[in-house]
Amino acid sequence: MIWTVNDARNQALVLPLTDEDHAIARQLAARQPTAQKATQVRLNVLAVSAVNTYLQMMEISTDLAASESRSPFLSLCGDVADLVVTNIGQLECRPVVTNAQTCHIPAEVWDDRIGYVAVQIDEALEEAALVGFIPTVEAEAVPLHQFQPLGALLRRLHNLRGSEVPPARESSVRLSQWVQGVFETGWQTVEELLGEPQIRFAAAFRRGDRPERGKLIHLTTPQGERLVILIVNQALAIESEGEPNSDPQNVEIELKVISADQQSLLPAGLQLTLLDESGSVLRETEARSEDDYLRLEVDGHSDERFSVRVMLAGSSMTEHFVI
Amino acid sequence: MAISNEQQLVQLIRQTCQQPRGSLERQKGLTAILKTIQGKLWKDSSPHYQDALQRTWFYFCRNLCEATTAPQFDPERASVITWLNAYLKGELTKAGWQDGRAQQRMAPLVINSGGEFIDLLDTVPAPSDLPPMLETTREWAETDTSRELRRIHLKENSRVTCQMVILRRLPPETPWKVLSDEFDVPIATLSTFYRRQCLPRLRKFGEEQGYL
Numbered sequence: 269m270i271w272t273v274n275d276a277r278n279q280a281l282v283l284p285l286t287d288e289d290h291a292i293a294r295q296l297a298a299r300q301p302t303a304q305k306a307t308q309v310r311l312n313v314l315a316v317s318a319v320n321t322y323l324q325m326m327e328i329s330t331d332l333a334a335s336e337s338r339s340p341f342l343s344l345c346g347d348v349a350d351l352v353v354t355n356i357g358q359l360e361c362r363p364v365v366t367n368a369q370t371c372h373i374p375a376e377v378w379d380d381r382i383g384y385v386a387v388q389i390d391e392a393l394e395e396a397a398l399v400g401f402i403p404t405v406e407a408e409a410v411p412l413h414q415f416q417p418l419g420a421l422l423r424r425l426h427n428l429r430g431s432e433v434p435p436a437r438e439s440s441v442r443l444s445q446w447v448q449g450v451f452e453t454g455w456q457t458v459e460e461l462l463g464e465p466q467i468r469f470a471a472a473f474r475r476g477d478r479p480e481r482g483k484l485i486h487l488t489t490p491q492g493e494r495l496v497i498l499i500v501n502q503a504l505a506i507e508s509e510g511e512p513n514s515d516p517q518n519v520e521i522e523l524k525v526i527s528a529d530q531q532s533l534l535p536a537g538l539q540l541t542l543l544d545e546s547g548s549v550l551r552e553t554e555a556r557s558e559d560d561y562l563r564l565e566v567d568g569h570s571d572e573r574f575s576v577r578v579m580l581a582g583s584s585m586t587e588h589f590v591i
Numbered sequence: 592m593a594i595s596n597e598q599q600l601v602q603l604i605r606q607t608c609q610q611p612r613g614s615l616e617r618q619k620g621l622t623a624i625l626k627t628i629q630g631k632l633w634k635d636s637s638p639h640y641q642d643a644l645q646r647t648w649f650y651f652c653r654n655l656c657e658a659t660t661a662p663q664f665d666p667e668r669a670s671v672i673t674w675l676n677a678y679l680k681g682e683l684t685k686a687g688w689q690d691g692r693a694q695q696r697m698a699p700l701v702i703n704s705g706g707e708f709i710d711l712l713d714t715v716p717a718p719s720d721l722p723p724m725l726e727t728t729r730e731w732a733e734t735d736t737s738r739e740l741r742r743i744h745l746k747e748n749s750r751v752t753c754q755m756v757i758l759r760r761l762p763p764e765t766p767w768k769v770l771s772d773e774f775d776v777p778i779a780t781l782s783t784f785y786r787r788q789c790l791p792r793l794r795k796f797g798e799e800q801g802y803l
Contacts, residue, residue, distance in 0.1 A: 281622060282629050283648070284641035301725040305762045321645065325625075325652045326618045341802035344724055345757075345793050346785075347764065375767040375782030376760075394641055408767065408778070419619045426615045492801075546660045547653075 279417050280388065280397035281322065289317040290393070292582050295490040299340035311363035312337055312349035315387035318396030319351050319361040322418075328425060329354040333488035333583050337361075340490065346376040356428045357382040359421075364388045364399065370409040371399075378405060383424055386415050440588040443502055443521070444570060446479035455481040461497050462530060484528060487538075489581035494535050495528035498578055498587065518569055519591050523576055525555075525562045533560050535580055540564055543575040543586075550574070600627060601666055608656035621652055624671070633676045639686035647679040724802060725762060731796055732757045740792065745784050748774050753789045760785065 297310035331352040336342040350358040360381045371386040386399040400415030480501040487494045501522040534555040540562040542551040568591045577586045607620025653659035740754035759765040771778045797803040
């Protein structure tokens with residue numbers, strides 16, 4: 269049977285390409301030295317975004333920042349369209365032109381991949397059709413009819429992950445334990461994170477009994493790696509000297525983001541977002557060109573959950589908390 | 592799996608939601624439902640349509656079986672299409688309100704006779720303060736101060752050195768097929784050599800230059 273485009277699209281899942289997908293693709297394309305390379309990168313990045321959207325919809329976690337396709341230099345060194353699937357490996361997402369019968373899979377991505385997804389992108393660049401999946405390739409031109417339905421991709425990801433069942437909820441930081449001096453991995457004092465003696469000195473003047481910890485956050489943007497520190501500072505609404513932990517009912521929490529490099533301001537456009545348990549945005553603030561910190565406050569009572577997202581140019585980190 | 596009527600769709604939704612969240616069967620079910628209903632939702636020419644549609648698909652995946660970001664889908668109250676159209680139209684209306692900002696035009700692509708995409712939009716040139724990555728990399732490979740790139744070669748053919756492969760694969764990329772014919776080495780051998788021997792050295796150089 270000869271496959272036509274219609275057949276390919278019948279088994280395909282068609283997903284929209286958003287303004288943000290386009291903005292990132294354009295930014296990364298602009299870093300390439302030739303028009304031909306820029307077009308290649310633009311399509312590769314769009315294909316990766318579409319597959320990333322699908323995996324996010326399926327609640328399969330990915331790591332865009334660790335993907336070679338997000339690095340202008342590695343994209344210069346090869347025709348790469350990979351998406352890192354967290355703890356599993358690199359999934360190659362190859363763009364296919366509208367009327368093509370084959371998918372081009374360049375030899376530099378034949379090894380070290382968990383498989384290949386063919387992504388047909390329409391000429392208006394509005395939609396991306398996930399045509400199918402193939403685990404291995406032996407030629408640069410693979411006929412589209414050899415691609416299996418997306419269920420094969422899902423099965424492969426499950427097999428590679430083994431019997432491990434994904435947790436229903438990502439682990440949360442328990443703020444109530446902070447009061448007792450128990451801190452999760454990665455949460456250190458701001459002084460430790462900055463490693464600056466003058467800050468250590470200044471810290472002595474802070475009020476006691478206010479557990480404050482910070483975490484280093486890596487954001488990989490098309491402009492390069494940015495390091496910021498998310499600081500969480502909590503205080504009981506009614507502080508009494510003698511029994512700081514007597515009434516955990518109302519807690520006041522201050523969220524702050526500062527640059528990890530004390531000499532520099534925050535990158536403009538950096539967003540700090542407070543989300544409720546369901547992921548809806550409660551409050552948001554964004555750094556302008558001259559800001560050296562971002563700050564939000566949240567009031568809550570024990571066992572209440574919230575999340576904090578730090579985002580820059582499409583790269584984001586979300587931390588979950590239980591009061 | 593072909594779904595031909597509403598009844599079958601309702602049944603597929605019920606079966607899918609019986610599977611544990613995050614399980615392979617749940618994911619396959621959601622994918623099958625998505626394929627069935629795609630193209631059946633409200634469509635208009637709003638510049639925000641694609642963004643609103645993506646939010647609608649997330650809304651679908653998160654709330655079909657459990658209330659995650661909104662109340663759970665209730666098949667007694669509406670069909671899945673009606674449920675999603677209500678959300679999609681709401682998102683489009685919201686986006687319309689915030690329409691103050693200028694829309695970035697999407698550049699069309701055309702396909703040339705060789706079957707390749709050609710970008711009609713002149714690609715935005717890289718800002719001039721950026722280091723000329725390609726030139727710097729090419730110069731590094733050509734100079735090869737430590738002579739390492741010239742020394743490392745393919746067992747099958749000593750003419751295939753790291754230096755040669757790196758230089759020929761930098762833009763404008765020489766097709767692997769051309770290199771394979773020229774040096775009489777299978778494409779897979781060349782590409783494995785590239786990933787195992789050339790790429791780690793390129794990465795090291797990239798790190799030193801601050802490109803990575």
